[in-house]
Amino acid sequence: MKVAIDSVDTLGFEKSSDFSLSELACKSIINILKKTKIEKQEVDGLIVSTCSNEQYLGNIISEMVGLNPKISTKLENLCNSGTSAIFLGYSLIASGICNSIIITGIEKQYSPGNQLLWDITRGVYDLPVHWAALFAKAHFRNFNTCDEDLALISEKNHKNANKNPNALFYNKVFRFDDIIKSKKIVDPLKILDCCYPCEGCSSLLLVSEKLAKRSENPIWIKGISQNNQGASFANISFDLRSIASTRIASREAFKQAKLKPSDIDIAELHDAFTILEVLAYEDIGFTEKGQGSKFVKQERLYTNTRGGLLGCGHPVGATGIDQTNEIVLQLQDKAPSIRQRKNCTRGLIHNMAAAGTSSTIIIVEK
Amino acid sequence: MNLKEKIFEKIENGTFLSTFCPKCKKHMWPPSNNCKECFTTTGLKDIYNEGILLEKSYSHIVGQQGYFGIGDFSGIRIIGKLESNIEIDEIILISKVKTNNNNKILVEFKKIDN
Numbered sequence: 001m002k003v004a005i006d007s008v009d010t011l012g013f014e015k016s017s018d019f020s021l022s023e024l025a026c027k028s029i030i031n032i033l034k035k036t037k038i039e040k041q042e043v044d045g046l047i048v049s050t051c052s053n054e055q056y057l058g059n060i061i062s063e064m065v066g067l068n069p070k071i072s073t074k075l076e077n078l079c080n081s082g083t084s085a086i087f088l089g090y091s092l093i094a095s096g097i098c099n100s101i102i103i104t105g106i107e108k109q110y111s112p113g114n115q116l117l118w119d120i121t122r123g124v125y126d127l128p129v130h131w132a133a134l135f136a137k138a139h140f141r142n143f144n145t146c147d148e149d150l151a152l153i154s155e156k157n158h159k160n161a162n163k164n165p166n167a168l169f170y171n172k173v174f175r176f177d178d179i180i181k182s183k184k185i186v187d188p189l190k191i192l193d194c195c196y197p198c199e200g201c202s203s204l205l206l207v208s209e210k211l212a213k214r215s216e217n218p219i220w221i222k223g224i225s226q227n228n229q230g231a232s233f234a235n236i237s238f239d240l241r242s243i244a245s246t247r248i249a250s251r252e253a254f255k256q257a258k259l260k261p262s263d264i265d266i267a268e269l270h271d272a273f274t275i276l277e278v279l280a281y282e283d284i285g286f287t288e289k290g291q292g293s294k295f296v297k298q299e300r301l302y303t304n305t306r307g308g309l310l311g312c313g314h315p316v317g318a319t320g321i322d323q324t325n326e327i328v329l330q331l332q333d334k335a336p337s338i339r340q341r342k343n344c345t346r347g348l349i350h351n352m353a354a355a356g357t358s359s360t361i362i363i364v365e366k
Numbered sequence: 367m368n369l370k371e372k373i374f375e376k377i378e379n380g381t382f383l384s385t386f387c388p389k390c391k392k393h394m395w396p397p398s399n400n401c402k403e404c405f406t407t408t409g410l411k412d413i414y415n416e417g418i419l420l421e422k423s424y425s426h427i428v429g430q431q432g433y434f435g436i437g438d439f440s441g442i443r444i445i446g447k448l449e450s451n452i453e454i455d456e457i458i459l460i461s462k463v464k465t466n467n468n469n470k471i472l473v474e475f476k477k478i479d480n
Binding site: 119120130 | 420421424426427434435444445446447468470472473
């Protein structure tokens with residue numbers, strides 16, 4: 001059974017607000033219900049993506065907005081939560097259990113999802129920037145990637161964020177020299193190579209093929225796959241030149257979609273750190289291993305047009321949904337005109353968690 | 367006591383243990399009560415403390431300043447603090463292991479002099 005994305009909504013990402021998680025979610029869900037032609041009574045699923053420890057959020061939010069769905073639940077998968085929720089919603093509709101599911105991602109800035117405390121293999125180096133720096137060092141050593149290559153990615157994504165009013169860094173201009181000279185965090189990564197944890201909420205509505213007939217501009221999920229290699233950095237660090245979960249999820253998603261990387265017009269890549277965008281180009285198959293930093297200069301693919309995690313900020317549970325929303329808007333030709341790209345038919349979303357221990361790939365088409 | 371607590375107790379005495387499958391003759395890291403290959407109940411055994419440095423970097427974060435790297439110790443990979451003169455692929459030794467107030471394992475590696 002085919003599954004489509006009917007409508008999307010994003011609240012502005014910011015450092016913090018006085019709103020509770022459930023209040024944020026309700027605002028965004030109400031926006032979705034106002035945009036869609038699907039009636040509220042027809043929504044038979046709500047999946048809340050968040051790393052918050054708050055209890056029973058699915059049912060609390062359902063009650064607050066007046067939904068009585070078949071399934072109402074919360075899902076946590078660290079930074080990969082958002083697309084994991086889409087994966088679950090897709091599966092429930094594709095199997096015929098549900099017809100219409102709202103996926104909403106919410107996070108506060110100081111989320112338990114910002115650090116994986118369980119992983120004792122990282123020793124005292126438990127901030128994500130430490131594993132990201134080891135990936136970067138390996139790439140520099142093996143493929144002559146350099147600081148300037150990473151700075152170009154940061155510059156591109158921050159420039160894109162300047163065209164996205166929902167982005168945390170919408171009003172902040174970072175030039176190439178600012179990025180190169182920014183404060184060192186863990187060599188070779190500087191502060192402007194790193195995303196910023198923030199508050200945010202993004203939602204979307206998934207519908208069955210039957211309900212999609214009422215959608216103005218349905219965007220079809222052609223391939224969706226996730227791969228999980230475990231949870232600890234130690235178990236994926238046998239090859240620091242590559243992220244295995246991304247390679248495996250990508251291969252499976254392209255197989256489902258009967259497409260290849262060169263068929264993709266636009267992609268949202270998980271750039272929590274600049275080096276991860278380089279690795280994503282290679283591991284998804286947009287370019288050969290070791291050529292990621294050259295690929296970005298070739299501008300053969302629209303990437304991270306909303307600003308990426310670097311420019312938008314990273315509200316952990318909402319990120320994967322907001323990445324998907326951007327691709328949907330671009331394919332629907334509904335992105336704000338300043339950042340709308342022309343002639344996009346197919347898009348890809350790449351979302352991952354915890355040193356690449358898990359990755360999701362979604363391929364969509366209009 | 368759970369596994370982590372048992373391992374941390376031993377670390378306090380300067381011994382670095384992890385779980386070991388007597389059937390597969392393999393260490394489990396992170397520790398687990400059962401072997402993930404054959405599900406045999408594991409026991410605790412010293413980690414072989416000579417390994418190879420896989421990758422290294424330098425942290426500028428307050429409280430963590432200095433070189434650190436990931437070492438492979440017979441299939442177990444651990445991130446620890448490094449002496450500055452160690453290069454990738456050199457043989458290293460776990461020279462010190464302790465726990466800190468945040469319930470983290472603090473490991474130090476040093477170069478083995480030939």
